Amino acid sequence: MRFNFFSRAAAPVVNHEGAPAFALTPQMELYAAVATAALSDQFYEKADVRLLRLRALVAANEPLFVARLAVYAREHLHLRSVPLVLCVELARHHRGDGLVSRLVARVVQRPDEITELLACYAQANGRSGPKTLHRLSKQLQKGLALSFNRFDGYQLAKYDREGAVRLRDALFLVHPPAKDAAQQALFDQLVRGELPTPYTWETELSAAGQRAYATEADRHAAIRTTWEALITSGKLGYMALLRNLRNILAADVSAVALAQVEATLADAQAVARSKQLPFRFLAAYREVKALPGGRVAGVLTALETALAHSAANLPGFGPATRVVVACDVSGSMQQPISARSKVLLYDVGLVLGMLLHSRCQHVVAGMFGNTWKRVALPRGPVLRNVEEFYRREGEVGYATNGYLVVQDLRQRREAVDKVMIFTDCQLWNSQWDSSNSLAREWAEYRRTVAPHARLYLFDLAGHGTAPLEVRPEHGVALVAGWSDKVFDVLVALDNGGSALTEIEKIEL
Incomplete structure (x- = not known):
């Protein structure tokens, strides 16, 4: 099909x-x-x-x-x-x-x-x-x-x-x-209603917290011991570990237990088995970063390592491949992905964008709103770079002038191979000037500067429209989702497939 x-x-x-x-x-x-x-x-x-x-x-x-x-x-x-x-x-x-x-x-x-x-x-x-x-x-x-x-x-x-x-x-x-x-x-x-109560980290901690103790120090010691037992038992799942890093640090677990936490977080196979979406690591990173004390640094490093595994084998981005990574920081991107989450669409775009940035050897990164701004960042620390973008997002305003990304390349006469835009695809010109649009700028850029350049729209909202016609002969592709699996789609696209190629392979 x-x-x-x-x-x-x-x-x-x-x-x-x-x-x-x-x-x-x-x-x-x-x-x-x-x-x-x-x-x-x-x-x-x-x-x-x-x-x-x-x-x-x-x-x-x-x-x-x-x-x-x-x-x-x-x-x-x-x-x-x-x-x-x-x-x-x-x-x-x-x-x-x-x-x-x-x-x-x-x-x-x-x-x-x-x-x-x-x-x-x-x-x-x-x-x-x-x-x-x-x-x-x-x-x-x-x-x-x-x-x-x-x-x-x-x-x-x-x-x-x-x-x-x-x-x-x-x-x-x-x-x-x-x-x-x-x-x-x-x-x-x-x-x-007679199934045996399962052994889970929730039941173990609940039992420890409900016992009678002589002092609050005794209660704290019991909770610390329970966390240490859960960590060393290997029965604490990866997601539970990721979501409880603040609690584990607050319990003041032993250095040995904390070292095991860091090793598990950074283990490539554990990361793969956990099936965590990349932005989950950002949420954990922010929780831990806000804590006082000298034990935080090792956990932050482990989280960086964990996320790096998500795009460790990203093909198609050799040393000669020139890439632009542009992140939409408009008002509509400042929206939580769900009612119970602190993570914004903007965060998802930044994490995916910085994952890509970490694997490219010739890359320009930036953000756009009212204006487009290039941001020089070190290659490697994904979560730290996300936080740097987050700190600076107000510098470009909150419109959606995505056309400025390509206009800047055209005016500089700067030929690149791939332009990656992370957005909800609801782009518009805040000056209401119909002569400037992403569609017009992309066509002109390909005609006058880089005929073989390709534009990838990473759709983070799925509203059913795109700001320009997505056709291979125009060098334009659309990829959707919040997972590191969006990078698998890039491989399919580079091999002449489509964003639906991986779906076509599913057997039922």
């Missing part, structure tokens, strides 16, 4: 700022919307509007493409909620074969995703609570049954949480046949 970037007769439209833009094809629009979906209110688009757009796009695309995209989002982009939305919507539109059941069994990788999928199904079909789900799609039911068979007692107990739909409810709805007597015993325990 091949997918074009745009319809050859794509008519110009306008973006959320009222500036001329180009609409994406249904495939590219769904890809961009999924890769950037937090399913929470954004600057330009409310969560319910994004959800409705996702539903319409699923209906407008071929079922196999939707299924492949859902697997890609779960297994490569490490997203959890939006693949479940795709499963539910695909079940509403596609029948007659086992595609949906295979997809559900592939996408559901944790027990709590069973209940989340059922809650999503209830909402999509105007129902509420487990008792209204008796008419569950047969293909969803079959896929969930296969998922149930994969989980052991520890996993079921760990993720048996309060909610509109409990795992017990799901068991009654799905009726998964047990694969053996041992699993049937687990299912019976789940029904009776």
Whole structure:
């Protein structure tokens, strides 16, 4: 299957700022919307509007493409909620074969995703609570049954949480046949609410904190001992470690335990297995950096090393490759990626941009708002460079004059190979001068300075439009997402593929 970037007769439209833009094809629009979906209110688009757009796009695309995209989002982009939305919507539109059941069994990788999928199904079909789900799609039911068979007692107990739909409810709805007597015993325990309390870092710390102590110093010592035991046991997952660095440092764990924390954080294989999105490291870095004391430096260094592993083998950027990395710092980029996160779209763009910067030997980096400003930075320290950008973002204002990046290159007569723009793609000229736009500047730059230059738009919001026509013959490509996997797309593009090439490879 091949997918074009745009319809050859794509008519110009306008973006959320009222500036001329180009609409994406249904495939590219769904890809961009999924890769950037937090399913929470954004600057330009409310969560319910994004959800409705996702539903319409699923209906407008071929079922196999939707299924492949859902697997890609779960297994490569490490997203959890939006693949479940795709499963539910695909079940509403596609029948007659086992595609949906295979997809559900592939996408559901944790027990709590069973209940989340059922809650999503209830909402999509105007129902509420487990008792209204008796008419569950047969293909969803079959896929969930296969998922149930994969989980052991520890996993079921760990993720048996309060909610509109409990795992017990799901068991009654799905009726998964047990694969053996041992699993049937687990299912019976789940029904009776008798699954053993799992050993997790949460339960261990909760138990330590709830005991009676003679003094507060004794309580602190017990919590420190518990953290040390969790660290040395190897049972503290990478995500839990990343999210609890402040607590671990506050507990004043031993030098040996802290050294193990730093070694685990910086271990390349542990980073790969953890499937953490790059901006998670920035969030941890900021939490730790704000702490007093002399033990912080080693943890910050470990976080730098961890993030560097994300782009350690980025091909296509040799010593002779001339690259421009431009980060959008406009007002719409100062938006949290989700209601519970302190990380902004702007942060995501900076992290990805500085990851790229760290691997390029001939690179110009900068930021644009009202103006475009080049910023000289050392190659290597990704998180420290992000913080330097963050400190200086007010120096260029908060408009979205992305055309200035290319205009500057044209006026300098500076030929480069690749221009990378990290943005929400809602670019416009704050002077309302239609003679200056990214589309015009790029065409002129390629005509007069660098005929073989390529422009890569890293779409961090997925609003369905681009500021110029994305076509290989124009040297323009669009990449979407918050993961380091966006760099895999660059490889596909350099080899003549598209942003959808990796999705096409998914087998179901």
